[in-house]
Amino acid sequence: MSANTKKKKPVPVEADPNASSRETYDWIQCLLVALIICVLIFMFCVRVIDVIGASMNPTLYNGEKMLVSGLFYKPKVGDVVVFKKDEYDPNKLLVKRVVAVEGQEINMDFENGIVYIDGVAIAEDYISEPTYNKLDFIGPKTVPEGCVFVMGDNRNASIDSRKSEIGMLDNRLILGKAYCVVYPVSQFRMIGD
Numbered sequence: 001m002s003a004n005t006k007k008k009k010p011v012p013v014e015a016d017p018n019a020s021s022r023e024t025y026d027w028i029q030c031l032l033v034a035l036i037i038c039v040l041i042f043m044f045c046v047r048v049i050d051v052i053g054a055s056m057n058p059t060l061y062n063g064e065k066m067l068v069s070g071l072f073y074k075p076k077v078g079d080v081v082v083f084k085k086d087e088y089d090p091n092k093l094l095v096k097r098v099v100a101v102e103g104q105e106i107n108m109d110f111e112n113g114i115v116y117i118d119g120v121a122i123a124e125d126y127i128s129e130p131t132y133n134k135l136d137f138i139g140p141k142t143v144p145e146g147c148v149f150v151m152g153d154n155r156n157a158s159i160d161s162r163k164s165e166i167g168m169l170d171n172r173l174i175l176g177k178a179y180c181v182v183y184p185v186s187q188f189r190m191i192g193d
Contacts, residue, residue: 045071047175048182049082049093055152055159056080056095058128059191065183066095066191070176075148077101077117080178080191083150088165095178096150096160097126100143107140108162115151116140131155135162146171 051064059080060066068082075081079098088094100106100117107116113130114121133156143149147168152158160166180190 045069047082049095049175049178051095052092054157055154056097057154057157059097059126059153060095060178060181061187064181064187066178066181068176068178070174073174073177075101075171075174075177077104081148081150081174082176082178083169083174085166085169085173088159088163093175094159094166096152096158098148099151099161100149102143102145102147104149105140105142106149108134108137110134113155126153128154129156133158133162135159136164137162141168144168148174 046067046069048065049068051060051062051066053062075098077098077100080095081098082093082095084090084093099115099122105116105118107119108114108131109116110132113132115124115131116122131151141149147170149161150166150169151160151162161169178191181187
């Protein structure tokens with residue numbers, strides 16, 4: 001071997017004593033950012049809401065959890081919505097179906113259990129039984145601007161817009177539309193119109 005082809009002895013690399021703590025700090029930072037993003041999503045985009053009671057049977061059942069979002073939401077007929085009405089119960093969120101929107105006239109034939117929108121009987125394949133329970137409703141009524149008329153799918157066991165404490169629901173009280181049932185997992189399903 002000539003002097004020019006001698007192997008150079010590797011220079012030992014010293015371990016960085018702070019590398020472990022920097023890696024831990026990076027992990028904590030990533031986890032905190034992910035947590036903040038999740039919190040923001042669940043605060044402003046989507047919420048998980050419990051179904052309490054039987055007023056939405058057979059669409060929703062007591063104890064189920066559903067995803068609700070109010071992001072860029074405008075109520076339309078057929079939507080299942082979540083709202084809070086302090087005059088009825090300031091500590092309770094209510095879940096009902098939008099039956100009529102602003103400008104529509106609603107009336108009901110309680111003897112035959114039929115709901116009319118703008119004079120036309122509506123098809124309600126989602127209800128448990130026809131609407132016989134009048135509550136405080138005296139019709140016909142026209143839904144005012146910026147409001148909706150809501151009813152539970154279990155019509156005769158629901159406190160809804162037929163009751164004076166709820167009445168025509170201001171759209172600003174709606175937290176959002178219910179999109180799907182997420183718990184129990186075995187009951188996962190979309191909540192259709």
